[in-house]
Amino acid sequence: MMYNLKDFSKGQTVWVELTGNARRHINKKEELIEEWEVISVGRKYVTAMRKNGNDIGVKFQETDENYGGLIEKSEYCVDYVLYPSKEAISDKLEKEDLVDWIKGKFSGYGNKSVYSLEQLRKVKEILEGK
Numbered sequence: 610m611m612y613n614l615k616d617f618s619k620g621q622t623v624w625v626e627l628t629g630n631a632r633r634h635i636n637k638k639e640e641l642i643e644e645w646e647v648i649s650v651g652r653k654y655v656t657a658m659r660k661n662g663n664d665i666g667v668k669f670q671e672t673d674e675n676y677g678g679l680i681e682k683s684e685y686c687v688d689y690v691l692y693p694s695k696e697a698i699s700d701k702l703e704k705e706d707l708v709d710w711i712k713g714k715f716s717g718y719g720n721k722s723v724y725s726l727e728q729l730r731k732v733k734e735i736l737e738g739k
Contacts, residue, residue, distance in 0.1 A: 612678050613671050616693050617655045621647045624695045625657070626678065626702075631688035642698050645691070655679055657691060677701050 617623065625643045627635065635641055645657045648666050658666040669679035669691040678692040692698050724732075 612691075612693060612697075614650060614652075614655055614679070617647050617650055617679075617691075619647055619650055621693070622660070623647055623657055624692045624698055626690045626692065626698045627688065628690055629686035629688040638702055641702070642695060644695075654682060655691060 623645050625645050627641045627643065632641060644660050646660050647655055647657045649656045654668040654670055656666045656668050658664050667689055668682040669689070670682050672680045674680075676687070676690050678690040678697065680687045680691075681689040690698075692701075
């Protein structure tokens with residue numbers, strides 16, 4: 610699900626997924642999610658900061674790319690993605706894990722012959738939404 614500026618309000622508790630450089634050296638999924646607070650909502654940006662920090666805040670903007678939440682306003686690497694709930698990030702991370710798991714089932718020599726034609730047809734039906 611994509612979120613927009615209207616999904617956020619000043620004082621709201623929000624959740625941020627660490628990405629890019631902020632994600633480096635983090636091995637546990639639960640450490641990729643931080644609790645923040647919205648400090649302002651404008652026409653172009655939502656500004657939020659860590660609840661337990663003294664930082665000045667990070668501006669977030671809408672995007673048409675496949676991040677899911679609002680992305681950090683940055684000229685370089687996006688380090689933070691803002692979501693209205695912790696569950697939204699958890700669902701996104703779980704979805705990524707499931708896609709990687711499915712990809713893994715079909716990568717490598719000989720893995721494609723493990724599944725019957727009928728199994729593959731059922732998977733195709735499910736993924737096409739039939």
